Amino acid sequence: MKYCNQCGAPVTHRVPDGDNRPRYVCDSCDTIHYQNPRIIAGCLPFHEDQVLLCKRSIAPRQGCWTLPAGFLEFGETTAQGALRETEEEANANAEIIGLYTLFSLPHISQIYMFYRAQLIDLDFYPGQETLETKLFHESEVPWQELAFPVITETLKFYFNDLPEEDYPIRNEDIIINRKRDPMK
């Protein structure tokens, strides 16, 4: 952020009075520009003992497999956002069963949420951001070609829970230290 979105003046990056961390501050109109983590909402769409994955047509991780998910929009509930992304990325008709996984990724200030969602029919097909949509049994999941750690974790939880048909909500943190060891 370089300019104030309220008045157009250049902003400075400093700790405002009474605060305890640096913010982008406009010294012209006194607006403090807070930055907040973003939510990515998605579904784990399933049919019997199979899950629906989408092969990404876009960066990042183009060509890798993912669960349908994307940034929550203004005015949406988290479940509405999850279903919208499922429709946009896989043209899939699904019904939310319940919240399943919730991940904090503090290194990129993102919060991921996945809902278990039962497919209403099998008429899914790739959306604009998807090359291929396909149902996978556990033994067929391309574990080495999954797009993100949150996808791997959610699928691991799911296939672990599937035999007992008990799906407790998991709240996990994915901590990645961005500092690299200079000796390696």
Add this chain to the structure above:
Amino acid sequence: MKYCNQCGAPVTHRVPDGDNRPRYVCDSCDTIHYQNPRIIAGCLPFHEDQVLLCKRSIAPRQGCWTLPAGFLEFGETTAQGALRETEEEANANAEIIGLYTLFSLPHISQIYMFYRAQLIDLDFYPGQETLETKLFHESEVPWQELAFPVITETLKFYFNDLPEEDYPIRNEDIIINRKRDPMK
């Protein structure tokens, strides 16, 4: 938003090419400014069968009772944000037990999350945004003076679950239609 925070030029509000909803767009540097819901993280701090509430010293709902909660910051996990707010608003030392309630409030594009948190000691005292901090048994809760519906809902769930000591995670939507009936 009136100006682009990247180049300082005025923004327009329109549907970008390939998108399906209006965004603030900079026609000078082609930046699209997405707006995303914000997360409020908080704790339900408890000691035996009592819960810790904070009387708000600031707007909105000044003088009403709340659970300690606030906007999640960049670089935080949701549990870290919940504990930070508990320390800031109540100077309370607490330990996260687990996620408890998660609410979507689409009319204000906010997502609330509360964690059950056990008080480590009773040395809490009001922070800057708090007039008073106090433990309440169920019969003592000032139900008519609670600050927000998410507080009322979380406390109702809690005192309902307390006898069985089973605390399933609740994911709820709070839908408030902002359009008022002009006849009322």
